[in-house]
Amino acid sequence: MRELAGDLRWLSLNWATVRERCDLGHAIAACARHGIPAIAPWREPLQAMGIGVAARRIRDHGLAVSGLCRAGMFPAADAAGRQAAIDDTRRAIDEAAAIGARCLIVLAGGMPPDSRDLALARRQARDGIAAVLPHARAAGVPLAIEPLHPMYAADRCCINTLAQANDLCAELDPDQDGGIGVAIDVYHVFWDPELEPAIARAGAAGRILAFHVCDWLVPTRDLLLDRGMMGDGVIDLRRIRGLVEAAGYAGMIEVEIFSRDWWRRDPDEVLRTMADRYQTVM
């Protein structure tokens, strides 16, 4: 395993971690101030800042871009809705290319409105990803399929295990031409009894494109906005990082925390804390 103490070189800030008190410009400056060498923007603040402006600012501060969040959400009630999601994801690929992002985070999406058919949603997500894959390859921006926790299956993401994401990559990229892989977020996968073989399989195919960290609090008070800072919860972070690195991953460790608690705090405190926890509990 990589030694993290005294060395922030693999740390990345996902903008959502400070989203209530920082626009993207302030988040870029804060990373530079704290010696955090990478950032993962979201599209809304990126578009608000202007993509050219943001790209320059990121470059001027010497930051890497561990990923762009996010596109996908393919299932829809009709063909027009599905095409709109495909078109939007193609634009996201271009945005990711413009800022030099190492990948685009792709969420499958939940069930279409008024549907109870998860299998249909999964087929629509597969078809959507297949439709944008050529554009991702041409742009040199790989699609990072992120399985989300099963509690989001209905309304956010119908890809809910790493095994499922691996299967999808194998189906859409049988010859390992690349352009598609997975994002592994500890929050979404730590519970999975099949996590170890799934990480090994993703790594063996060279498909681990991103590694996101936070923690699972006990109790968890909200399905969406109660993630913990690393070390404050029950996830065996070192074990999972060990599995991911043993599988060949040598990229960024990106901190993504949706939390009303952390969003209220001074962004400098948030960045200091995450840099400290990265070195001591990851």
Add this chain to the structure above:
Amino acid sequence: MRELAGDLRWLSLNWATVRERCDLGHAIAACARHGIPAIAPWREPLQAMGIGVAARRIRDHGLAVSGLCRAGMFPAADAAGRQAAIDDTRRAIDEAAAIGARCLIVLAGGMPPDSRDLALARRQARDGIAAVLPHARAAGVPLAIEPLHPMYAADRCCINTLAQANDLCAELDPDQDGGIGVAIDVYHVFWDPELEPAIARAGAAGRILAFHVCDWLVPTRDLLLDRGMMGDGVIDLRRIRGLVEAAGYAGMIEVEIFSRDWWRRDPDEVLRTMADRYQTVM
């Protein structure tokens, strides 16, 4: 599939569905009043009523007992804690036998205090279940291992997929001597992309001991207390019932709804609604 319209014979009320406004005695009477032929008590109200009294009352009202909730919760900080859970589960087996319950619902339990080791919790759960299995067999009360949704992995139940429960049954009962099986609750398993083969496998081994229903609401506002009435959410209930019945299950359909909303309502309204939905959307 069985025809449910006009025929309540497979409907069972899990007491927790009315727990805020009914003790067990009132719930038994309410079932009889509404033509609901079965009930699944919880241990606390059962003990409060007195097990002999409850057994008589259930018999006098002609009710079947689809299961007793619940025991298990094996992982603990030390050997004494683990032994206490084993002892308690043996008492639960005796209670289940005394009221003629068709199974005892067994929850694995979450991680021990101050632990981040899910694999350890899973081993301790397996060892606990193995320790009580002979007593269950002797008493004629099969253990129904209930996988809970992954959002409960940390603090309630480290068995989170039906595949995992099936594996555990196969490990502890390699010769299919019985005494152990699974409880399938739609709320916990509907998201699982491997649900169909897991149900088929459980059924082929004769191990589906209970089938619990409710619905998954969108949005879900609370991790524990926001389950929906059948038909109010997004679970494809008919599909899952079809899979369970195609796998050979011919037992009760037990309604278990933890919901602040439904707990506030008149129990007669709750029972009327569940009997209606059982016939129309299940």
